[in-house]
Amino acid sequence: MTNINKVGVIGAGQMGTGIAHVCALAGLDVVLNDVSEDRIKAGLATINGNMSRQVRRNRITEEQRQGALARIVPAKSYDGFTDCDLVIEAATEKEDVKRKIFVQLCPHLKPDAMVGSNTSSISITRLAAATDRPERFIGIHFMNPVPLMELVELIRGIATDDGTYESTKAFCQRLGKMVAVSEDFPAFIVNRVLMPMINEAIYTLYEGVGTVEAIDVAMRLGANHPMGPLQLADFIGLDICLSVMQVLHEGLADSKYRPCPLLVKYVEAGWLGRKTQRGFYDYRGEKPVPTR
Ligand SMILES: NC(=O)c1ccc[n+]([C@@H]2O[C@H](COP(=O)([O-])OP(=O)(O)OC[C@H]3O[C@@H](n4cnc5c(N)ncnc54)[C@H](O)[C@@H]3O)[C@@H](O)[C@H]2O)c1
16 A cells, blocks of 8 residues: 555646645645646635635634645646656546546656546546556546535546555545445446436426426425535536536447537537536526526
């Protein structure tokens, strides 16, 4: 088993910032990378904002916030990753983007460094094949928002060795997370079950069975879900929802996973949910307003 003390995070979006946040609070050194300095700066500001909220709610102390922020170092290039024990890729959910990252990243890593991907759906075995170390590659799938959600799915690729699995499991436990192990099949466990439900909610809207509000109220109060499925889709990001459905549809070749045309239309419009301020709800005003 390898002790993980320094973690590299690639992608400073919703998930990458969350992963850097929990690692730094757990006392690990973190290196944070994205495509531009501005993106990294925005990511650091998000982490600062989220930690400040935790201080206000007495979840952490001001001292812990300062200590954690000081442990996160921005890195414009992969040169900053040479002494990382584990690098977690949390970039855009596109296979070609991720493959390119791994090809460029690996020559900078120490030989025994482990590499993880936070992908929601893409084959870990296939991503591992883009690296020089498939045996030290693993899926580490955090849930959104990372600081609040207790689960991490660990996905072993065909070549992942026991040491990598045990070391990443211990790492997740150090972050205070529970681990569920999934086999490497499209979308793993959580999204295999969750995304078809969200896609079906969008079909329900598309076919006029209910309005945005009716569908969300129905599932919140009728199925006791904490968020309605359309609210949740906006929270996750509609581009992510679409790409997970595409991976399920292509990977399992079953028409039941066909992405709803309305989901495709929203993504084509650039209405990706909360992150673009518009999705099934419009977030630009004081209160979210349904867009249909
Ligand atoms: N959003 C969710 O609920 C959720 C949950 C679990 C897993 N995931 C997965 O996490 C990953 C990231 O999702 P997100 O929601 O944070 O997306 P996001 O759009 O918020 O962030 C992605 C970030 O990756 C950066 N990026 C793109 N190409 C890059 C490159 N070559 N090098 C470095 N950075 C690059 C982008 O600039 C952006 O900042 C995806 O694989 C997604 O499937 C998302």
